[in-house]
Amino acid sequence: MLISRIFVLYRERSSFFVELFIQHLHITFLAVTLITVIGLTVGILMTRNRWLAGGILRVTSFLFTIPSIALFGVLVSLTGIGLKSALIAIVLYGLLPMIRNTYTGLTEVDREIVEAAVGMGSTPAQLLFRIQLPLAFPVIFSGFRTMVVMTIALGGIASFIGAGGMGRAIWRGISTNFPEMTIAGSLLIAALAIFTDYLLGMIERLVRYRYLGEGGEKHEA
Amino acid sequence: MAVIEFQKVTKAYGDEVDVLRGLDLKVEKGEFLTLLGESGCGKTTMLKIINRMVSFDTGHVWIRGRKLSEWDIVTLRREIGYVIQQIGLFPHMTVMNNVAYVLSLQGIPKVKQRQRAEELMELVGLPQEFLRRYPRELSGGQRQRVGVARALAASPEIILMDEPFGAVDEQTRNLLQDELLNIHQQLQCTIIFVTHDIQEAVKLGTRIVLMNQGRIEQAGTKEELILRPANDFVRRFMGTKGFMALLDEKKMKHLYQQILEEKISMEEVYLRLK
Ligand SMILES: Nc1ncnc2c1ncn2[C@@H]1O[C@H](COP(=O)(O)OP(=O)(O)OP(=O)(O)O)[C@@H](O)[C@H]1O
Ligand SMILES: [Mg+2]
Numbered sequence: 001m002l003i004s005r006i007f008v009l010y011r012e013r014s015s016f017f018v019e020l021f022i023q024h025l026h027i028t029f030l031a032v033t034l035i036t037v038i039g040l041t042v043g044i045l046m047t048r049n050r051w052l053a054g055g056i057l058r059v060t061s062f063l064f065t066i067p068s069i070a071l072f073g074v075l076v077s078l079t080g081i082g083l084k085s086a087l088i089a090i091v092l093y094g095l096l097p098m099i100r101n102t103y104t105g106l107t108e109v110d111r112e113i114v115e116a117a118v119g120m121g122s123t124p125a126q127l128l129f130r131i132q133l134p135l136a137f138p139v140i141f142s143g144f145r146t147m148v149v150m151t152i153a154l155g156g157i158a159s160f161i162g163a164g165g166m167g168r169a170i171w172r173g174i175s176t177n178f179p180e181m182t183i184a185g186s187l188l189i190a191a192l193a194i195f196t197d198y199l200l201g202m203i204e205r206l207v208r209y210r211y212l213g214e215g216g217e218k219h220e221a
Numbered sequence: 222m223a224v225i226e227f228q229k230v231t232k233a234y235g236d237e238v239d240v241l242r243g244l245d246l247k248v249e250k251g252e253f254l255t256l257l258g259e260s261g262c263g264k265t266t267m268l269k270i271i272n273r274m275v276s277f278d279t280g281h282v283w284i285r286g287r288k289l290s291e292w293d294i295v296t297l298r299r300e301i302g303y304v305i306q307q308i309g310l311f312p313h314m315t316v317m318n319n320v321a322y323v324l325s326l327q328g329i330p331k332v333k334q335r336q337r338a339e340e341l342m343e344l345v346g347l348p349q350e351f352l353r354r355y356p357r358e359l360s361g362g363q364r365q366r367v368g369v370a371r372a373l374a375a376s377p378e379i380i381l382m383d384e385p386f387g388a389v390d391e392q393t394r395n396l397l398q399d400e401l402l403n404i405h406q407q408l409q410c411t412i413i414f415v416t417h418d419i420q421e422a423v424k425l426g427t428r429i430v431l432m433n434q435g436r437i438e439q440a441g442t443k444e445e446l447i448l449r450p451a452n453d454f455v456r457r458f459m460g461t462k463g464f465m466a467l468l469d470e471k472k473m474k475h476l477y478q479q480i481l482e483e484k485i486s487m488e489e490v491y492l493r494l495k
Contacts, residue, residue: 116309119274120323120371121299130325134313211313 101143
């Protein structure tokens, strides 16, 4: 019964949901782009300085333990309500898996492979782009997948500080005591997250196969 | 002019002092030098100083008449072939791209790279079809061959090899050794080859350098080291094993064949030895 009422709701308010869905995709896309660029850069720089690496890993892990609502609250008082605060919060959360996997992936490339590449006269850039990044790619990609799914989910909460997105449907449902609306919004977020996770998971398996061959899946990061 | 020259070179790794204690050595063009010695005596360290994978503390090193420190590090490394013990093939690249790696770093066109890779496969005795494979699809011996081919790609005048045949069975190792000797003859390059196996050092080296605790105990031909050892250490180290390695393998084969064909009996051999 509830299900059919929700589908009726989707049909009747389709333009409302489509708009929110597009907003949600937009926030997710912005955040994912920012996190990927920052995360990759920081992860790469960390491999050049072990001391820096330890510090950054501790800071990002600490940020990760702060409840998202608390972080939103702090940010609202600093940067106000709106997309900016939401993006900052989402990016801070998403950085951990991206940075950690980039860093681990790069540092876990076999020492003898790096030694062979350096010994044959690779410049630091050639070493990074031809050897380290390709070999770390499966690990980095699995961090990317975690991060994207997390970002989609967090986007739902970000609406609470006026960033738009599917969270607005949830929020409206709660404030007007309209549970179908809340569930309709949550379902769309969940569906988007599950679908994206499935898609990225398939790509991940392909990537692992391409780089590690048969049984590549066994080498979990 | 020596291709490589070491003069009073010392090295310490932090508090691991006296890893190298005043090394003097001249390597001439076309030599096949085997660096022999017990584990931890400094063979790898000495080898890695040549392509600047490891720095040294005091003393001087010249490569082709130029001070090591004056070489551009990338140029130096590209002009020196390098095979490490664990081979270190790139798992995400085909054999083709592994073999042509240095050429690709230098921006040499793909067509030329392929041509050279095909030549090298021939040289190390692997079929051309293997160029399309990945390292994981090769046996241990085949990987060693690819490692050697990769080091030879840019036709280096100097080739450094750190126990390259350590991880294969004896038969394959013998085969690889024979092929390497062949390659050395064909290319007339200078090879520095680290090993801790006396037999290998004797079989391959035109000159053997015996190291002990960061020093060179003796450098010379196999006959010199085995028959005219410079000191007790050399005599003990080479011992009967060195002597056995010195006996020409072909003569042994001939003798064995004669015994099998009953042209000569084992008793006679014993009698003669007495
Ligand atoms: N990076 C390093 N840091 C500290 N000590 C080192 C390092 N590399 C080598 N050593 C030490 O220097 C000495 C010589 O090492 P080296 O690797 O040159 O020996 P080796 O003759 O090649 O031995 P093996 O036959 O076992 O490979 C050893 O005592 C080793 O412990
Ligand atoms: Mg060694």
